Amino acid sequence: MTSAQRPSPQARIALTPGEPAGIGPDICVQLAQQAHPAELVALCDPRLLSARAAALGLPLRLLPFDPAGRPAPAAPGELRVDPVARLRSAPEPGRLDTRNASYVVETLCAACRGCLSGRFAAVVTAPVHKGVINDAGIAFTGHTELFAEHCDAKPVMLLAAPGLRVALATTHLALKDVPAALDRQLLTRVLDTLLEDLPRRFGIATPRIAVCGLNPHAGEGGHLGREEIDIIAPVLAHFRAAGARLLGPLPADTAFLPQVLADNDAVLAMYHDQGLPVLKHSDFGRAVNVTLGLPVIRTSVDHGTALDLAGSGRADPRSLAAALDMAVEMAALERQRSAEAGAEASVSGCMPGRHSRRAERRDDSRRDP
Numbered sequence: 001m002t003s004a005q006r007p008s009p010q011a012r013i014a015l016t017p018g019e020p021a022g023i024g025p026d027i028c029v030q031l032a033q034q035a036h037p038a039e040l041v042a043l044c045d046p047r048l049l050s051a052r053a054a055a056l057g058l059p060l061r062l063l064p065f066d067p068a069g070r071p072a073p074a075a076p077g078e079l080r081v082d083p084v085a086r087l088r089s090a091p092e093p094g095r096l097d098t099r100n101a102s103y104v105v106e107t108l109c110a111a112c113r114g115c116l117s118g119r120f121a122a123v124v125t126a127p128v129h130k131g132v133i134n135d136a137g138i139a140f141t142g143h144t145e146l147f148a149e150h151c152d153a154k155p156v157m158l159l160a161a162p163g164l165r166v167a168l169a170t171t172h173l174a175l176k177d178v179p180a181a182l183d184r185q186l187l188t189r190v191l192d193t194l195l196e197d198l199p200r201r202f203g204i205a206t207p208r209i210a211v212c213g214l215n216p217h218a219g220e221g222g223h224l225g226r227e228e229i230d231i232i233a234p235v236l237a238h239f240r241a242a243g244a245r246l247l248g249p250l251p252a253d254t255a256f257l258p259q260v261l262a263d264n265d266a267v268l269a270m271y272h273d274q275g276l277p278v279l280k281h282s283d284f285g286r287a288v289n290v291t292l293g294l295p296v297i298r299t300s301v302d303h304g305t306a307l308d309l310a311g312s313g314r315a316d317p318r319s320l321a322a323a324l325d326m327a328v329e330m331a332a333l334e335r336q337r338s339a340e341a342g343a344e345a346s347v348s349g350c351m352p353g354r355h356s357r358r359a360e361r362r363d364d365s366r367r368d369p
Helices: 024-031 046-056 098-116 130-135 143-151 175-181 184-202 216-222 227-241 258-262 272-286 318-348 357-365
Strands: 012-016 039-043 061-064 078-082 122-125 156-161 164-168 208-212 245-250 266-269 288-292 298-301
Touching (some): 024 046, 039 098, 046 061, 046 078, 098 130, 122 318, 164 272, 184 266, 184 288, 216 227, 227 245, 266 272, 272 318, 288 318, 298 318
Parallel strands (some): 012 122, 039 078, 061 078
Antiparallel strands (some): 156 164, 156 288
16 A cells, blocks of 8 residues: 555545444444544434444444544544434334335435535445335435436446456346447446546556456357447447557456456456456455445445344444445545645646646547447
C-alpha cells in the first residue's frame, strides 16, 4: 500500500446495516469490536444494534453522530449512530418482516444523500434482502440500481478479492435476456467506466482488462453465436485504437487462468454468473463489491443476509472489514486526486489552452464504435 492509499483518520464513512433480520447488524457489531482509523457512522435505528449486540453478548457503546465535529477514529467497542430512520417493527433475527422494508430503503437513501453532500467520504453497505423489499410493494433491484438512480448515473458492478477483480457488463438479468441487452453502446459505456475508474478508485495508471466472450469458446468463429464478431470484437478494436490495453474476447473457461490474471488488472464478464462464481471461489471471505461509475464511493460485502446465521454469533465479518478498508483507501486516493487536480488547476490557470487528457480520452471513447 502506498502512502497515498494508507487509511486516513480524517475519513468519515457511512455504514448501513442492511436487512434487520439478517446478519448485517451482527457483522456491524462485530466490526465495531476493533479500532479503525476512520470514523464509522451507522445509519440506522440504534435499537437494532443495541439488541443485536446484547444477543451476541458483545459490548457496544453507541455514540451520537456530530456532523459538525472533526472525524475521530473509531475506538474498540464504540460506534457512532445517525438515527435516520426508525424500525416499524421490532426485528427478530432470521425472520423477515415486510413492515421494515421501507426502513431499509430509507437508510440507503440517507447514506447516498450524505455522500453526495460531502458529509461522508464513502458508504459501506451490509446485505439487504431484495425479496422482502419487493414483497412490501417497493420496486427494488439492488444497491447498485438504487445508487444509480439517486446519483443519476449508469454504474458498473465490480467485485474484488485479493489478486482478482471482476466487472460485469450486465448484472441482475435472467440469462435469457442477456444477449438482447448486450450491444455496442452498453459495452462501450462499461469499458469507458472501467478505464476511468480503475485509475480513479484503485490507482491503476494504465489498466489492463481481459474481456470475456458471451458464448462458449467465445463463439467459435460464429458457429456458437455471433455476439463476439458483431459486438464485442468491434468495441474492443475501437478502444485499442485509442490506446486501451484490452485482451479478448476470450473464452470464459480460459479467461481466469493464472497467467491471464497475472497479466491483467481486471476481467470483464458479460453476465453475472460468468464471472462471480470464480471470484467467490477464490476468496469468498474477503471479496468486496464496488460500484464504479458513481460520483460517490460505495463498497459492500459480497454475500447475502444469511438469515439462518443471524443472531447466532457465527457470521463472518471479514468481507465487511475488507469493504471498509477498501472504502477508506479509495477515500484517501480521492482526496489525493482532488488535491492534485486543484494544484494543476492553479498552474494551468496561467496557461490558456491546457485541458485534461483524461477528459479527452473519455469524450473520444464514448463515441459509438
